[in-house]
Amino acid sequence: MVQRLPIPAARLVSSRSHLVPGQLRVTELWFEVPLDYTTPNGPWIRLFARHASKSSSCDLAKPTQDEAPTSGSTTPQRYMVYLEGGPGFGNREPQDLPLTHFAVEQGYQMLYLDHRGTGLSTPVSAEMLARLPGGVASQVEYLKLMRQDNTVRDCEAVRKYLTRGWPEQDAKWTTFGQSYGGFVSMSYLSMHPEGLREVFLTGGLAPVLRTADEVYESVFPRIARRNKAYYSKFPEDVGAVRQIAQYIESHGNVALPSGGALTVPRFLTLGISFGMHGGFDTVHNVILHLKASLDQFGFLSRASLVPLETHTAFDTNIIYAILHEAIYCDGPGKASNWAAQRxxxxxxxxxxxxxxxxxxELKDPLCFSGENIFPFLFETYPELAQLKEVAHRLAAFDEWPRLYDEDQLRKNEVPVYAASYVEDMYVDADLARETAGLVQGTTVFETSVLYHNAVRAKAEEVLRVLFSLKHDVLD
Structure with missing residues (x-):
C-alpha cells in the first residue's frame, strides 16, 4: 500500500513576472516544501516553477514588478502542471515548449515545476551531497527522497497553495506527464487522485506491474532492433564504430576534455539517442567527428571528443544516473541490483x-546500449565517480516505499488520455498496453510512426490527437 501522508501547503518565497513574445506572461515562482513529508517539521527545500498564461493588453501597458502570490483568486483557473521526463531534468522556459501555446489556447494556466533535486529545485550535485553531515549514509538517505512519490507530494503542496480558498472541485488540476513524468502521474493517481481533474501522458504509461529486471528483459530486444535499423541507415558506421572502439581499447582509455575517461563501454552508450526523432543522425554525427579525427590525425582531438562528451548530461543531472533504476523499485524486496547490467x-x-x-573477440557489429545505467558509468564520469559508493548502496537497497496502488488504479475515476508509441525504445509498448488495461478510464492513442520525444519533435501532431481524445467521441 502506498503511504498517504498529510501534505502541508507549500510556502511561497518569491514571485516575479515578465512578458515574452507570443503573448505570454511568465511568472517565476519559488516555493518551500518539506524535504521529508514524514517529518514536516524538519528541513525544507526549495522548488522552482514557471507559470505561463496568456498576456493581455493591460499587461503590455505596465512594467514588470514583484507580483502578489498567484493564489486566492476569486476566479479559479484551470491549471495544468507539466511533469518532465528523466528522472533528473528540469524544465526549459515555457516559450520554448510547443505545449505552452497549445495548452494556453485551450484555456489552461501552465505550470512548469522542476522536480525536486533537478533544474533549480534544490538541485543535487556531488558537492552539495558532500556538504551533508554524516557522509555516505546521509547522502544515501537524502537521495532516497528524490523519487516520484515525493514529487507527487511536492505537487500537492504547491497545488494547495495555488488554489487555497477555492471550492474543492475547482482546486483540482491537470497533469501532463512526458516519459518519467507519466510515472509521476501514475503515482499521483495512486496516492492523491483527489487533486487531479485529468491526466495527459506522452510515452509515459509506466510499467507499474513489472520489476526492473522485467522492464529490461523487454527493452533490450527493442534496443537491438534499433541498432539494426541504425546500421541499415549508416552501414559505413559498422567499420567506423569498430575502428573507434579498437583505438580506445588499444589506449586503455582516452582522457576527456572535461575530465573522466572514454572507455569502450562508455562509447557504446551513445545509443541512448536511438529512440528519439533525429537520434540516428545525432549519433552518426558523433561517429563522423571521431572517425575523421582518427583518419586525419591518428588520435581523437578535443573538437571530436566534445560532441561525445556532451551527448549525455550525467555529470550535471546526476539523479538520472543514480536513481534511474530505483524508479522501477515498487516497494520492499525490490532492489534493482544493477538490473540493466545483469x-x-x-x-x-x-x-x-x-x-x-x-x-x-567480437565479430558482429558492435551494438550500442539504450536508456540503461551501468556501474561503469560511476568510474568514467567525474561527477558520478564521487558517488560510486552511494550508487552501489542505492542499487542494493530493498526497502523502497511503494510507488503505485493497483487497487486504486483499477477503480480510478480520473480521466487519463495517453499517447503511446509502438516503437518506443524506452517505455515498452507491450508493458504500456498492460498498464492502460489496468488503469480504469484510460484512453490511448497508439502509433507506430512517432517516437519517444514526439511531444517536442512532432508536437502539433501529438497534441492535436491527444486532446481530441478528450473532446471528441469514440464510436
Whole structure:
C-alpha cells in the first residue's frame, strides 16, 4: 500500500513576472516544501516553477514588478502542471515548449515545476551531497527522497497553495506527464487522485506491474532492433564504430576534455539517442567527428571528443544516473541490483557488457546500449565517480516505499488520455498496453510512426490527437 501522508501547503518565497513574445506572461515562482513529508517539521527545500498564461493588453501597458502570490483568486483557473521526463531534468522556459501555446489556447494556466533535486529545485550535485553531515549514509538517505512519490507530494503542496480558498472541485488540476513524468502521474493517481481533474501522458504509461529486471528483459530486444535499423541507415558506421572502439581499447582509455575517461563501454552508450526523432543522425554525427579525427590525425582531438562528451548530461543531472533504476523499485524486496547490467550482458547483442571482453573477440557489429545505467558509468564520469559508493548502496537497497496502488488504479475515476508509441525504445509498448488495461478510464492513442520525444519533435501532431481524445467521441 502506498503511504498517504498529510501534505502541508507549500510556502511561497518569491514571485516575479515578465512578458515574452507570443503573448505570454511568465511568472517565476519559488516555493518551500518539506524535504521529508514524514517529518514536516524538519528541513525544507526549495522548488522552482514557471507559470505561463496568456498576456493581455493591460499587461503590455505596465512594467514588470514583484507580483502578489498567484493564489486566492476569486476566479479559479484551470491549471495544468507539466511533469518532465528523466528522472533528473528540469524544465526549459515555457516559450520554448510547443505545449505552452497549445495548452494556453485551450484555456489552461501552465505550470512548469522542476522536480525536486533537478533544474533549480534544490538541485543535487556531488558537492552539495558532500556538504551533508554524516557522509555516505546521509547522502544515501537524502537521495532516497528524490523519487516520484515525493514529487507527487511536492505537487500537492504547491497545488494547495495555488488554489487555497477555492471550492474543492475547482482546486483540482491537470497533469501532463512526458516519459518519467507519466510515472509521476501514475503515482499521483495512486496516492492523491483527489487533486487531479485529468491526466495527459506522452510515452509515459509506466510499467507499474513489472520489476526492473522485467522492464529490461523487454527493452533490450527493442534496443537491438534499433541498432539494426541504425546500421541499415549508416552501414559505413559498422567499420567506423569498430575502428573507434579498437583505438580506445588499444589506449586503455582516452582522457576527456572535461575530465573522466572514454572507455569502450562508455562509447557504446551513445545509443541512448536511438529512440528519439533525429537520434540516428545525432549519433552518426558523433561517429563522423571521431572517425575523421582518427583518419586525419591518428588520435581523437578535443573538437571530436566534445560532441561525445556532451551527448549525455550525467555529470550535471546526476539523479538520472543514480536513481534511474530505483524508479522501477515498487516497494520492499525490490532492489534493482544493477538490473540493466545483469540483464543486458546476457543478451547476445551486447557481449561487451561482460567484464573483460575485448573488442577484438567480437565479430558482429558492435551494438550500442539504450536508456540503461551501468556501474561503469560511476568510474568514467567525474561527477558520478564521487558517488560510486552511494550508487552501489542505492542499487542494493530493498526497502523502497511503494510507488503505485493497483487497487486504486483499477477503480480510478480520473480521466487519463495517453499517447503511446509502438516503437518506443524506452517505455515498452507491450508493458504500456498492460498498464492502460489496468488503469480504469484510460484512453490511448497508439502509433507506430512517432517516437519517444514526439511531444517536442512532432508536437502539433501529438497534441492535436491527444486532446481530441478528450473532446471528441469514440464510436
Amino acid at each position: 540483464v543486458g550482458q546476457d543478451h547476445p547483442a551486447f557481449p561487451w557488457l561482460k567484464p573483460g571482453t575485448s573488442v577484438a
